[in-house]
Amino acid sequence: xxxxxxxxxxxxxxxxxxxSRNFRLQRVGDINWLERNYKFQKIxxxxxxxxxxxxxxxxxxxxxxxxxxxxxxxxxxxxxxxGGGILSLEDAELLFNNGADKVILNSTxxxxxxxxxxxxxxxxxxxxxxxxxxxxxxxIPVVYINDGSVPIAMPxxxxxxxxxxxxxxxxxxxxxxxxxxxxGYDLSTIQEYGQSISVPLLIMGGAGNERHLxxxxxxxxVSAVVTANLFNFIGNGLPxxxxxxxxxxxxxxxx
Amino acid sequence: xxxxxxxxxxxxxxxxxxxxAFDEKGRCNACVWTEEKKELDWSPRQDELSDLLxxxxxxxxxxxxxxxxxxxxxDGSYVAYTLKNKYGMNPLAVTVRPALSLELGDExxxxxxxxxxxxxxxxxxxxxxxxxxKLGFIEKGFPYYGWLIAIKTAVIQTAxxxxxxxxxxxxxxxxxxxxxxxxxxxxxxxxEYMKRVYFEGGYDKVFExxxxxxxxxxxxxxxxxxxxxxxxSSNDLAFTHWSYYEAWDSYRNYVVAKDHCGLKEKEEGTxxxxxxxxxxxxxxxxxxxxxxxLKFGFGRATQDAGIEIRRGAMTREQxxxxxxxxxxxxxxxxxxxxxxxxxxxxxxxxAVLDKYANKDLFEKIDGIWEPxxxxxxxxxx
Amino acid sequence: xxxxxxxxGMGNITSIISALNYIGQDNVVVSNDTRTLNDADKLxxxxxxxxxxxxxxxxxxxxxxxxxxxxxxxxxxxxxxxxGMQLLGDSSTESGFNSGLSLVNGVVDKFCKSExxxxxxxxxxxxxxxxxxxxxxxxxxxxxxxxHSFKMLSKSSIGQSFCHYGEDFIASFELDNVAGVQFHPExxxxxxxxxxxxxxxxx
Numbered sequence: 067x068x069x070x071x072x073x074x075x076x077x078x079x080x081x082x083x084x085x086s087r088n089f090r091l092q093r094v095g096d097i098n099w100l101e102r103n104y105k106f107q108k109i110x111x112x113x114x115x116x117x118x119x120x121x122x123x124x125x126x127x128x129x130x131x132x133x134x135x136x137x138x139x140x141x142x143x144x145x146x147x148x149g150g151g152i153l154s155l156e157d158a159e160l161l162f163n164n165g166a167d168k169v170i171l172n173s174t175x176x177x178x179x180x181x182x183x184x185x186x187x188x189x190x191x192x193x194x195x196x197x198x199x200x201x202x203x204x205x206i207p208v209v210y211i212n213d214g215s216v217p218i219a220m221p222x223x224x225x226x227x228x229x230x231x232x233x234x235x236x237x238x239x240x241x242x243x244x245x246x247x248x249x250g251y252d253l254s255t256i257q258e259y260g261q262s263i264s265v266p267l268l269i270m271g272g273a274g275n276e277r278h279l280x281x282x283x284x285x286x287x288v289s290a291v292v293t294a295n296l297f298n299f300i301g302n303g304l305p306x307x308x309x310x311x312x313x314x315x316x317x318x319x320x321x
Numbered sequence: 322x323x324x325x326x327x328x329x330x331x332x333x334x335x336x337x338x339x340x341x342a343f344d345e346k347g348r349c350n351a352c353v354w355t356e357e358k359k360e361l362d363w364s365p366r367q368d369e370l371s372d373l374l375x376x377x378x379x380x381x382x383x384x385x386x387x388x389x390x391x392x393x394x395x396d397g398s399y400v401a402y403t404l405k406n407k408y409g410m411n412p413l414a415v416t417v418r419p420a421l422s423l424e425l426g427d428e429x430x431x432x433x434x435x436x437x438x439x440x441x442x443x444x445x446x447x448x449x450x451x452x453x454x455k456l457g458f459i460e461k462g463f464p465y466y467g468w469l470i471a472i473k474t475a476v477i478q479t480a481x482x483x484x485x486x487x488x489x490x491x492x493x494x495x496x497x498x499x500x501x502x503x504x505x506x507x508x509x510x511x512x513e514y515m516k517r518v519y520f521e522g523g524y525d526k527v528f529e530x531x532x533x534x535x536x537x538x539x540x541x542x543x544x545x546x547x548x549x550x551x552x553x554s555s556n557d558l559a560f561t562h563w564s565y566y567e568a569w570d571s572y573r574n575y576v577v578a579k580d581h582c583g584l585k586e587k588e589e590g591t592x593x594x595x596x597x598x599x600x601x602x603x604x605x606x607x608x609x610x611x612x613x614x615l616k617f618g619f620g621r622a623t624q625d626a627g628i629e630i631r632r633g634a635m636t637r638e639q640x641x642x643x644x645x646x647x648x649x650x651x652x653x654x655x656x657x658x659x660x661x662x663x664x665x666x667x668x669x670x671x672a673v674l675d676k677y678a679n680k681d682l683f684e685k686i687d688g689i690w691e692p693x694x695x696x697x698x699x700x701x702x
Numbered sequence: 703x704x705x706x707x708x709x710x711g712m713g714n715i716t717s718i719i720s721a722l723n724y725i726g727q728d729n730v731v732v733s734n735d736t737r738t739l740n741d742a743d744k745l746x747x748x749x750x751x752x753x754x755x756x757x758x759x760x761x762x763x764x765x766x767x768x769x770x771x772x773x774x775x776x777x778x779x780x781x782x783x784x785x786g787m788q789l790l791g792d793s794s795t796e797s798g799f800n801s802g803l804s805l806v807n808g809v810v811d812k813f814c815k816s817e818x819x820x821x822x823x824x825x826x827x828x829x830x831x832x833x834x835x836x837x838x839x840x841x842x843x844x845x846x847x848x849x850h851s852f853k854m855l856s857k858s859s860i861g862q863s864f865c866h867y868g869e870d871f872i873a874s875f876e877l878d879n880v881a882g883v884q885f886h887p888e889x890x891x892x893x894x895x896x897x898x899x900x901x902x903x904x905x
Contacts, residue, residue: 068867069825069845085595088579092597093589103646111891114825140720145847145889165716167750167849167889189751192821192849235821235849247572248634266823274634289824297595298635301642319825319845321892 069319070283071114071290072308073268074299076100078134078150079122085296087246089199089214091121094296097137103300110142112305114319117238117292119170119197120150123213128157132164139165147195158185162193170238172197173211176218176225179232186233195268196234198225200255201242207255214242223259230265237263238292241271248274248298251282251291260287274298276307283316326618326682327699329499332627333640337617337682340501340518351499355631358568369508370566373559374408377487385413385439387487388480390472392416392602393430396491398582399574400563401438404489411439412489415479417471418444419603420454421658425587426602432583443475445544449537453545454605455663456530461523462612462677464659465605467545470524473515475544477558486557492564492571498624508565512547515560571599572632593650594621595643604655611652615678615690622647644696651689703727703902706742708769709734710759713748713786714888721888725899734763744905745769745778749785753810753852754797756785766803773805779879779905780805781898787874787882788854796852805880807858808872812851815868821851828873828885831863835904836876836883836897844893846873846885854884879905 077084077091083100084091100106110116118138120131128151135148148161149170158169174181175196185194199214200207200222207222220228229237239259241252251272260267266289273279273293282291293299299307312318327336330347342350377386387404391397391414404410416430434440450467457466480488493510495501501518504510516524528545531537548558563569575598578584586598593610600606600621607621614620626640635643652659660670674690681702683690694700705722707715709732722730731738739745747769749756760766772778782790791808793801802810813820825845830837837844853871856862865873865884874883881901887894 067827068822069827071824085590087586087598088576090579090586091588092586094595136716139716143717143721143724143889143891143895145849145886162714162750163716165714165720167714167717167886187752188755190821191851192823193750236823247576248629248632264819265821266819274629275636275639289819297643298629298639300639300646303639303642306638319891321845 067317069114070288070317071268072112072279072304072311072318073115073117073290073292074113074304075117075119075270075292075294076138076296077294078118078120078131080125081130081134083296084121085246086121086294089242089245097134101141106138106141109302109304110144111321112308113142113144114290115144116142116146117170118146118148120148121213122151126151128152128160132160135161135166136164149195149197152181154181155184155188158189162189168193168195168235170195170197172199175229175232175234176209176211176220182232182234190235191233192235194234195236195238196229196232197238197240198229199240199242202252202255207259210242223262226259226263230263234265236266236268236289238268238270244272246295247272248278248295250274250278253281253285256285256288260285263287266290268292270294276310279307280311280314280316283311323701325699325701326694328697331637332630333619333623333637333644333697334499334627335617335619335623337679338499338619339617340495341499342502349499350502351497351627352631354496354502354505361568363567366508366566373487373508373561374410378409379411385411385483385485387412387489388476388483388485389414389489390416390476391430391433391440392419393426393433393584394602395574395578395584395599396571398433398578398584400489400491401433402577402581403563405438413479413483413485414438414440415476416440416442417468417475418442419465419468419605420447420450421604421655421662423601423604425585429584429601432585433578436582441479443471443479443544445471445475446541449531449541449545451662452531452534452537453527456527457523458608458663459673460527460530461521462616462673463523464608464612465603466520466523466527468603468605470520470527470545473519474547477548477560478544478546480558481548481552481556484556486559488558488560490560490562492569493562497564497569498627508561509559510562511560512550512553516547570632571628572634575599591621592652592654594625594647596625599625604658607650607652607655608659611650612674612677614648614650615674615683618679618682618692618694619644620648620650641697648696649692703729704741704743705730705746705902706739706744707732707746707748708739708765710756710763710765712751712756712759713783714750714886715748717886717888718746718748718783721895721898725895725902727902734765736768739768739772742772742778744902745772745780747780747782747786747789749783749787749789751785752797753785753788753794753802754800756789757800757802760789760803769803770805773880777879779901780881781901781905782882783888784850784884784886787884788852790880790882791854791856794852806856806860806875806877806882808854808856808860808875810852810854813853813868813871818868821849822853822867823849825890826865826867826885828863828865831861834861834863834876836874836881836900837863838900838904840893840896846883846887846890846893846897848885850884881905
C-alpha cells in the first residue's frame with residue numbers, strides 16, 4: 067500500500083536556518099546548530115523526506131546553497147527536494163549534482179513556465195515539485211508569488227490545473243496565514259481543493275504539534291504533511307511525532 | 322526539612338514561582354485558568370465592558386475617554402487598536418520611556434503611533450530612573466524597578482491630568498501566567514494591590530533609600546508618586562485590565578499588532594528564548610528575565626513555552642526540548658551596556674547576580690550559574 | 703571490493719555513494735572508462751529521468767556492448783536502480799518505443815489506472831519473492847521509496863518481487879548476477895541500506 071509521508075522542511079537564508087511565521091523569518095542557527103540540536107543523521111530515520119528551501123531575499127548564491135544541500139544529503143538516506151531561486155536549467159542541474167532528488171519551483175512556474183518544461187523534459191515529472199503559496203482573501207484562496215508578496219491574477223483552481231498540465235510531479239500547498247502560527251493546517255481549503263488534484267499533494271503551513279500532523283494526513287487527498295517548524299520539533303520532537311502518528315494508525319512507512 | 326520542587330503537569334511552570342498554586346492533577350493555576358477560559362461564558366463580562374465603555378465614552382472635556390499604556394509592543398497595541406476600532410473609544414496611548422531603549426522598540430513604537438493613535442511619551446528624570454533601577458537591581462534583584470513603578474504612577478498621573486478616569490492595562494500577569502489568582506474575577510484593581518503584588522511590598526523601602534541619596538530631592542520623584550486614596554476617588558479613577566473582559570491570547574495580539582500597527586520582529590532572534598516578537602523595547606528586560614532564572618530556576622523560554630503550550634501550538638514534550646536549549650542565558654549581549662548604565666564593574670555586577678542565585682537550584686561552574694536540576698524532573702532540596 | 707557506478711550522465715550518484723560509504727564500502731568509483739569497468743568487482747547502474755535519453759547516451763558511450771560483455775560473459779554482478787533497472791530490460795514506451803539492454807526479459811510501460819495519481823511517488827510496500835537474496839534479513843513487506851511514472855512487467859521468471867499500485871508491477875528482479883530495483887534503496891532508510899548490503903554480500 068502506498069504510504070503517506072512526513073516531511074521536514076528547512077528554510078535556508080545566507081548560511082543560516084530560519085523559523086518562519088507568516089513568512090517573516092527569524093534566524094535560528096547555522097548548520098552546526100542544526101547538527102547539534104537535531105542530530106540529523108539520527109532523526110532522519112523518523113522522516114520520509116527532507117525539503118530545503120533557499121529563502122534568501124537579497125543576493126541569492128545558488129552555489130553556496132548547493133553546498134549546504136550536499137552537506138545535508140550526506141547525513142540522510144531519504145529523498146531530498148531543494149528549491150528557491152532556481153532560474154535556469156543549470157541551477158537545477160547544480161542542485162541535482164549536489165544530491166537533490168527533486169527540485170522545487172515557485173514563482174518561476176508562473177513567470178517563466180518554460181523552465182519547468184525543460185526540467186521535466188530532461189529529468190522527468192517526478193523530479194519537479196510545484197510550490198504554491200496562498201492566502202485567503204474574502205475566504206477565497208489567492209496565489210501569491212515572490213516570497214508571498216505579490217498576488218497573481220489567475221484564479222486558484224485554474225492555477226492548479228495549469229500546473230498539472232505543465233507536467234509537474236507533485237504540488238506543495240503552503241498557507242501563508244497559517245505559517246508558523248502553530249494553529250494547525252488550513253484544512254478547509256485543502257478539503258475543498260485537495261480532491262481534484264491528480265498529482266500527489268503535500269500540505270504545509272501551521273503545524274505546531276503531532277496532532278496537527280496527524281489531522282493533516284487524515285484528510286482525503288493529502289499524500290504528505292510538511293512542517294518547517296524548527297523550534298517546535300527540536301530535539302526528539304520528530305521521532306516522538308512519528309511514533310504518535312503510527313500509534314494512531316497513520317499510514318506511514320515503517321523501518 | 323526538605324522541600325519538593327516540581328513542574329506543572331501541563332505546562333512547564335515551576336513550583337518555585339511566587340504565588341503559584343497547583344490542582345490535584347498537578348496543573349498550575351495558569352493552566353487551570355486556560356481551561357476555565359474555554360468554558361467560561363464571557364457574555365456577562367462583555368456586558369460589563371460595554372457598560373463600562375458606555376459610561377466613559379467621549380464623556381469628558383479632553384476628548385479622550387481612556388488611557389492605554391503602550392510600549393509599541395503587541396499587547397498594548399492590541400488593546401488600543403481594539404478599543405478604538407471595535408468599540409469606538411478614543412484612547413490616549415501613553416508610554417513611559419524605559420532606560421536603555423532598543424532600536425527595534427523605538428521603531429515599533431513609531432510604527433504604532435503612525436498607524437493612527439494619539440500618544441504621549443513620558444520621560445521621567447533619567448538620572449533618578451537610573452538610581453531607582455540600580456537600587457532595585459541591588460536590593461531586590463529587579464533591574465528596572467524604577468521603570469516598573471513609573472509605568473503605573475506616571476500613567477495614572479497622566480490620566481488624572483487629562484481627566485481621563487479609565488485606564489486599561491493589558492493582562493493581569495499574575496492570573497494569566499501563574500501567580501496570585503485573587504484578582505481573577507475582579508475587573509477593577511487598586512493601588513494597594515499594585516503595591517503589594519507588583520512591587521512585592523518594596524515600594525516604600527526603595528523610596529526611603531533613594532531619598533537618602535543627597536543628589537535626589539523629593540520633587541525629582543514626582544513621576545513616581547502614587548495619588549492618594551482621596552485623589553483616586555475624587556477623580557473616579559478606574560484601573561482595569563483587558564484580560565478580564567476577553568480571553569487573553571498574546572499570540573493573537575501579536576498577529577493583530579503585526580497586521581495593523583506595524584509591529585516588527587527581531588530577525589536575529591532573542592537571547593534566552595525562541596520567540597522574537599515580544600519584549601523588544603528595552604535592554605534591561607533580558608537582565609530581568611535572567612534574574613528570574615537565577616532566583617527561581619525558570620527563564621524566558623519557560624514563560625514563552627508556557628504560552629505556546631496553553632494556546633495548543635506545541636506539546637509539553639516539545640517545550641521541554643526548547644526550555645533545555647534556551648533557558649539558561651547569561652546576558653552577554655548587553656553586558657557592557659549594563660555595566661556602563663549601572664556604573665559597576667563586572668565583578669560588582671556578578672556579585673549582585675550571585676546574591677540572587679538560588680544555591681539550592683544552581684551551582685557556579687566556570688563563572689556561570691548552572692542548574693543542578695533537570696528540567697521536568699521533580700527533585701528535593 | 704571495488705564497486706563501479708556506471709557513469710552515463712544520469713542518476714543521483716551522491717546519495718548512492720553516501721549509502722555505500724555508510725555501510726562500509728569505501729572503494730567506490732564513478733566511471734564509464736573501459737579499464738575501470740573491467741576492474742570492477744560489481745557494477746551499479748543508476749538512472750533518473752527519461753528512458754529514451756538514457757539509452758541513447760548509453761549507446762553513444764558504447765556502454766551497451768561493454769555492459770553486455772561484463773555481465774553476460776564475465777558474470778559481473780550488476781544492480782540497476784530505478785531507471786537503471788528499467789534499462790536492463792527489453793524495451794520501454796517512454797517517449798516513443800526504445801529497446802533496452804535485454805539482460806532480462808521485461809517490458810516497461812506507463813501506469814494505466816487513471817484514478818491513481820501518477821507519478822507513483824512515496825514509500826510503498828514490496829512483497830519479496832521466495833528465497834530472495836535482495837531482501838535477506840529484511841522482514842515482512844518492507845517499505846521502499848518509489849518515484850516513477852513507468853513500470854516493468856515480465857512474462858518470464860526473473861526472480862521478481864512485486865509492488866502494488868493499481869496493478870501488480872515489478873518492484874525488483876534478481877536472476878543470477880543480474881539484479882534490478884525499481885525503487886531507490888539509497889533513499890529507503892534502513893531497508894534500503896540492508897538491501898544494498900545484501901547485493902554486495904550475496905551476489
